[in-house]
Amino acid sequence: MRNDMFSVLRRSPFSITQTRRFAVRICGMVACLMMFAVVSPNVAQAFSDEELRNIAEQLNDKSSTKQVAIIEEMAADGDPRVAPILKAMLEGDLYVRDSDEHVVIATKKGKVYTHIDIISGEEAGESSSKELDKIKVNNRLRGALRDALATLNLFSPDHAVRTAAVEQIMDARDPAMLPLLLRAIEREDDETLLARMNLARATMALAAGENAEERLAAIDVLASETTPQIRAVLSQFVASAEAEGIEPEVVTAAQDALDDVEGRLSNWQTLGDVYRGISLGSVLLLAAVGLAITFGVMGVINMAHGEMIMIGAYTTFVVQQILSSVLPSGSPWSLIIAVPAAFLVAGMIGVVIERCVIRFLYGRPLETLLATWGVSLVLQQATRTIFGATNQQVTAPDFMSGAIEFSTGLVLTYNRLWIILFSLIVVAGIACVLRYTAFGLQMRAVTQNRRMAGSVGIRTGYVDALTFGLGSGIAGIAGVALSQISNVSPNLGQTYIIDSFMVVVFGGVGNLWGTVLGAFSLGIVNKFLEPFAGAVLAKIFVLIALILFIQKRPKGLFALKGRAVEA
């Protein structure tokens, strides 16, 4: 009866039917809790103490056939006290005590053996080896013991062990396990584990069910789940049904259920692709958004942009190193400290580059490109000289490790979720600086009409330097985030530079929202192509598509209108 009540709890935690079944589920839970309150204290004790002692004493039989039978009998009952006995027997620690002919587990401590009572599991005296007769184990018995122990894991008091055992049974789908599984279902009191067990029972019933009703009921149970495993079970059943002479209505039902499950799985797949696309998009966005300022707003082709990202990542590394040596307890905060540090370091280097190189090259974009490429080579080699060519280890704080896993196969790792959030915060921050601060106003003024801005008293050179510093600093911030997912090496910047340019050009130069949209759409398109074409081909397709797109709209998705951008 309890099984039937639990059958409503088998649903995946986020399936569509969830809300519909919610009320039923609550009722079921309440009913079960009440039932456990009555039964639970002794629920797992199947043998009485006397029975257990008697049956254990038969383990010392002379015939190993008899011994195997006894082992199976003990294991089949699912008493949690059986497992330690069998385990001790497997390891050769099970003895018969001469004094009272009781079976005990004995371990050697120094010169004496400590006895452990098999019933209570507590210490029961000690003796020398002479007073103990070892229960001998041969290879056949060892095999039987191992099998018995595996099934007994279903009854282990340890939740994790039970979970693993259920998964093992799900994978094996051996009909011989069914009786044991049924007993485990009776004794299980964990809700999610019980759902898994019922599912396992259904997979077995599908294969070994005796009549159409049993099979249909099993299909019903299976159809409510949405995991790749169930899809495999059902498709395997449908494929082999004909040969095994299964009733046609069962096959039809199984096919329907299979279509159902596949439909839901493909929805999840799409959802997963979108998520991965957004995740990639956020990385692209972080990498490109600094460039959107230097290239988009100032028209400077900064080939050293990737190196600014690299400098941000190395700043993160240095901050972590310093923090862990000065204040080890503060190390979880290192990433948060690294954000302003990376902004300042990369921003300052940016200002220096602008003052020393770029300001002489305004209006000559191709030469700017070459000079900044030179800067990027110097920065790369400088990093290699200071830190070495190998990857540096940047540790992830606790809040960024781990993941949300869905039974449908979708995994959302926390570091990706944080990066998505972080990228949006950074873009919002930039938008606010451009829109609401005096510096943002001056920057836009200089972009739109440099001479006019100069004549109303804006120090254009000063604004140029700060703008370039801002773009570089933001690249540095991106480096903090990207240090969590990329190798922190001198080549870090090189991996992002072409992608960043693609994003900015695609989105439309001089347009922050274009960059955001460009990054996310490129990320999503890339991830949707990947299942069909593979990662490398997908990237190639995206590059080709971009090259063609630029032919169609040379100024990107959102071109600025008017003459200001032509100059």
Added chain:
Amino acid sequence: MTDYSQKYQMTPVVGWLLKDRGGMILLTILIAAAILVPIGNLLVPETSSFHVPTWMLSLLGKYLCYALLALSVDLIWGFCGILSLGHGAFFALGGYAMGMYLMRQIGDRGVYGNPELPDFMVFLNWTELPWYWYGFDMFWFAIVMAMFVPGLLAFVFGFLAFRSRVTGVYLSIITQAMTYALLLAFFRNDMGFGGNNGLTDFKDLLGYSLQSDGTRAGLFVASCVFLGICYIVARGITQSRLGKVLIAIRDAESRVRFTGYRVEYYKLFVFTISAVMAGIAGALYVPQVGIINPGEFAPALSIEIVIWVAVGGRGTLYGAVLGAFIVNYAKTFFTGVMPDFWLFFLGGLFIAVTLLLPKGVIGAVPAFGAPDRQSILSSMRKRLSAGGKA
């Protein structure tokens, strides 16, 4: 530059060649090298101080290929303002065409001894040659392909880009994307070009062993000859009326378009010619270094080519040749003596040349670049202060 009477009539080739002082010096050096270096290598005994060792012969041959590549970039960048950051792609494609011929020449001497399939295909369990490998057992076909494939790619790419008026940095960025896409594609084993390892382990060319001094000297002479021919062709183009239009496009594209010229066709023509030259350079390069792999498609390499041209002197053709030699000799020197310093030097070179030597090394020589004999220092000062005000 030239007087008006000559501008609108075809001057005989020898006529304008004689007036091209730098070109004459370059061609003389090339002819001398093509004769003296092989003699120094093959005939002069090793004990003599005039003996040219084989490694130096190969190194010089490699530099000549780079010089040809630089020449092709100078033709479009120096004379038409097209800054291609993907010329390494054309070079590598030419190289792959030659590499495919050399692979087929290995025959059954490979590790697996398969007479039909190159080793890497046997390794990948391929049973038959992909269709695009057909014909590469013939030398003439490989040579044609080494020019045709880069030319075709440049034609299609250029047609799309120039027609829709993608210019300036946008063009540079998408050429870079092009070579990056090819880099990724050639890294794939499925492409059938040897994946990561590329094509290597070559045995012989037209029946002559690639290891023998004679073949190497032959390749060196071929490099000199092709560089000379390509120089004359490039000079011919820039001297012609078409060349004048190209220069006009470089300096004021819109104005040329409004005057009634189809700018895109001029650009397409010179871009395709330049790609073919790069392809030839690649085809000459591969037998001399003995390997071609996807690394040649790397965007960084293509940018490096541009700096060869910038160092030598953009828009002079012979300057590009000189720049290729200077930078590559520096590379050989530094990577041998102090490898850590090389990138500092190269990076510094990029910055210094763009800021201080806009006309390159050639421009600093009064006889070539500085007609008003202004001191270089004052021109630098002027340049810096002008840049600061802009």
